[in-house]
Structures are given as structure tokens and as C-alpha cells.
Amino acid sequence: MKKYLLFFTFPCFFLFPMMFVYQSSLFGSPQSLTEENDYGTMGPVSFKKRSLKSCESLVSQMNTSIPTLLIDVEFLQMLEKGSCETCTGRPIKIGVDVKHLSATWILEDPRFEVLYFTNESAKDYLDFRSDPRKIIPKKFPTRWVGNVEVPNNIKMFVGFWQRAKFAECLNLHIPRAGAKVRMPARPSSAVLARLRDELIENEMFPFLNGGTLLGWYRECSVIPHTQDMDISVFAEDYNSGFVEEMERNDSSFMIRRKFGMTNDSFELTLAPKDGFRVFIDVFLMYPGIENGTVTHHWVGGVSPDGTKYKYTYPVYDPWCAADLHGHIFWVTCTPNEKIVKEYGKLWYLDHLTSKYSWNSSGKNVKRNGKWTKEQMKEVYKVFK
Incomplete structure (x- = not known):
């Protein structure tokens, strides 16, 4: 038995080196790879x-x-x-x-x-x-x-x-002799950037809208006589966890007003707990769908008597990025189109905030029904 085992084993000593040489000739040496x-x-x-x-x-x-x-x-x-x-x-x-x-x-x-x-x-x-x-x-x-x-x-x-393409503002000179500065540009932009960061942490990508978009595009700044700042978030990206954080006191912002429902005309007014005091309106932006196709976008508003308002825009494209006093904010890639829709062909002229009506001056606003008295208990909340 040992004799046969010896004859079987002996050729294997030659077989393994031959296999290695054959493999190397086909695939090259390990160093070559x-x-x-x-x-x-x-x-x-x-x-x-x-x-x-x-x-x-x-x-x-x-x-x-x-x-x-x-x-x-x-x-x-x-x-x-x-x-x-x-x-x-x-x-x-x-x-x-x-x-x-x-x-x-x-x-x-x-x-x-x-x-x-x-x-x-x-x-x-x-x-x-x-x-x-x-x-x-x-x-x-x-x-x-x-x-x-x-x-x-x-x-x-x-x-x-995806939102990185840089968008330029126009930096127009806007004469404002004697106009009172209610919104200093740099501190208000810094507060808005803080809110931007908290929204990002909650997986939302906010973008400038309304008067804040107009101020950035027209004069590369904040309209000095405005009373608040405006940003939007697509409704489909809304994360209720952010509101829950503020309600738990886990945010650096607090809710001053909460209007509407998340599926209809939702709006928050926020203020920082410390630092420069600025009110920021956060709107959910909804798709306007006709025959299964998104044909426009809109945000809502509500008056104390329950009347709802709808601000309509061409299909929104907030896939560009802008600089506002050293802070990055996302903006529509077609700002002129959106601004003309909201403020008209004379958007480059200044209009005092005190003479601008939030529910009638805009070129893109119309009534959109009315909340009932019972609904108003849930959809119109103002906090001290």
C-alpha cells in the first residue's frame, strides 16, 4: 500500500509548480496588477x-x-x-x-x-x-x-x-432717501443662515422666496424696511420633526405663529431665542397639478377671519445657490421669471413695506376659499 501511495504522491510535487507557472503565464504576476x-x-x-x-x-x-x-x-x-x-x-x-x-x-x-x-x-x-x-x-x-x-x-x-450652480444677483442701486432701516442686512442674514442649518439637519433644503428673494436678486442684500424674511420648503420634503424639536425646546428658534395644515397653506413664523431678533416666515410650497402634470407651484396665506390666499408661481426650480452677505442660500435658477410673476414688470422699483399689502399687492395672489370657525381653532395659532 505504501508503494502505491508513493507513486501517486510523487508526481504532485511536479504538478503544483507547473500549475503556478501556467497560471502566471495566463494572468501575469501579482505585481503586474x-x-x-x-x-x-x-x-x-x-x-x-x-x-x-x-x-x-x-x-x-x-x-x-x-x-x-x-x-x-x-x-x-x-x-x-x-x-x-x-x-x-x-x-x-x-x-x-x-x-x-x-x-x-x-x-x-x-x-x-x-x-x-x-x-x-x-x-x-x-x-x-x-x-x-x-x-x-x-x-x-x-x-x-x-x-x-x-x-x-x-x-x-x-x-x-445638485443645488450648487451659482446664481448672480444684480446689485442695483435703489434710492431710499430717509427710509428707516428695520432689517439690518448682515445680522438678519446670519440668523437666517442659522435657521437654514437647522432645516438641513432635519433633511429639508430651504430656498429664498417672496421679499427676501427680491432683495437678494435686485440689490444683493436684504430690503432694509422689510419686517420679516421669507423662505420656502417643498411640501413633499417637509419634516414635522423640526416643529417637534421647537415644541420640546430643542431648537434655537421658537414658533410665534402656525397657520394652515401641512397639506394646505402651511406657514410658520419663527424667531430666534437669542441674538438679533428677526421674524422669519417659512412657507410650504405645493405643486399645482393639472392632468397629472405639475404646471405651477404655490404657497398659501390666511387672514384672521379665515380667508385663505394662494400665491402662484411658474414651476419652481430652486436648484441654484447664492451668496447673501457671506452666507449660502438656495434660490430659483430663474429669479427674474418668479419675481415678475409676483411683483410685476416694475419690480426693480422700491415699494415701502408700509404701503404693501400682503394679501392684495402681489400680482400672483388670489383668494382660495375660507376656513370654518371650527377649523380656525386648529389652523390659526399665535403664540406669545
């Missing part, structure tokens, strides 16, 4: 084999000697799903701070498509030198994989990037 570039990281060869790598290993292979920000939306979405098999050999988009402009070698790295950005301390956004220009909030959670900064909340970051 993991060549390194000049920066000590995996080069283009390994990127062609992404389907064999985990998402995390792909991120680690993007490491360089300078800090980078991973901004490639397609890759981030695959990273969130934990499925990077479909990632092709295309360059991955990364952001690089302009303070690293001298590191020109990164522009030659075939792994990357580089977008430089500025990060000014006086502004709360990153400003990308892209075409078109893009800006995104600088405040979002990240983690580091070597020198690669990766957004933690990918859904939030994708929302930022």
Missing part, C-alpha cells in the same frame, strides 16, 4: 480592476500626499450602497483647496478630475472654480481615509451638489 505610481498609491492599472475591490479599498487607493475632498456624486452614491462593481475606469472627481495649487502633479494623475475650491473664513461655503461655478455649504459631516475627506451623510452632500 498592483503597480504603484510616483505618489506611493495604486495607479490606473488597479482602477481597471475595481470590480474586484471593495468600496473602502477603492477610497484608500485615492490617497495622495495632499488633502482632497471626494465630490464625485456617482461614486458617492455607489459607496452609500456598498456596491462599486459598476464603477468604470473614468477619473473620479475630487476637490482640492487652492492653497495646494503648487502641487500641479495631481492634475496629471489619471485617477482624478480635479476641481479647485476656495475656503474663506468669512464665508460659510466652499467656492469651486468650475464651469459653471459651484458653491456648497462647508458644514457637513465627513470622515478621513488617509488624506481623502469623504462625506458621511451622502444624501445631504448629493443634495448640496
